[in-house]
């Protein structure tokens with residue numbers, strides 16, 4: 001199996017991409033910490049994955065929560081080989097000046113500050129091991145922005161770029177850092193991105209994807225598995241678009 005003997009911590013793993021990534025990693029042999037602000041859903045996801053998964057409640061924007069989740073993962077499994085910073089949120093699609101300051105602050109804390117906090121908690125461990133992989137879930141939104149999602153787009157541009165910067169800085173420690181940039185997908189976040197939900201809206205957004213469909217959870221989980229595996233041992237600083245050609 002491709003992740004035998006590996007330990008992974010996946011944030012936002014109670015739903016959507018994170019849940020798919022956690023399931024895929026476990027199937028490939030990893031022991032997984034399912035980390036999410038929604039404790040009940042995290043417990044359900046971990047139970048459905050396998051007895052090799054644990055569930056941890058954590059708000060990724062809070063330093064104490066992040067430190068506790070990292071400590072609990074190490075206590076349970078002894079180490080962390082793979083960190084997936086996936087937890088994220090968006091403001092509902094609408095004109096940029098209609099998004100309130102508090103919503104902007106929350107968005108940046110959950111999407112961007114979380115990576116800062118997890119870096120502080122996990123990089124020292126990976127440095128000691130002289131190995132590790134960090135994968136941040138960015139977005140095509142940070143490469144080819146759509147109107148109505150301006151502040152979300154900015155947060156994901158930060159995620160994409162910080163992945164490259166961390167890769168450059170941590171390569172000497174044997175730590176690889178990559179980002180995944182998915183196009184819109186069928187997860188609970190989709191109506192937030194579209195600013196509603198209807199057959200017309202779906203058709204309108206799909207028409208902007210050359211391959212003519214939304215991303216699936218499996219598309220993103222498979223790409224994340226590849227970057228986390230030894231097959232990608234010479235890849236760092238990549239922002240892998242999983243987007244049916246949207247960014248071409």
Ligand SMILES: NC(=O)c1ccc[n+]([C@@H]2O[C@H](COP(=O)([O-])OP(=O)(O)OC[C@H]3O[C@@H](n4cnc5c(N)ncnc54)[C@H](O)[C@@H]3O)[C@@H](O)[C@H]2O)c1
Nearest residue numbers: 012015016017036037059060086087088139184185187189
């Ligand atoms: N769905 C898409 O179209 C799409 C496209 C590109 C990128 N993304 C990104 O993919 C990631 C996952 O999104 P998804 O579509 O699977 O969404 P989702 O809503 O299905 O899952 C997000 C998970 O993150 C958790 N979460 C939210 N805030 C949290 C916090 N503060 N602390 C801990 N957990 C928290 C939620 O409880 C949920 O379980 C996000 O970073 C999102 O921005 C999504």
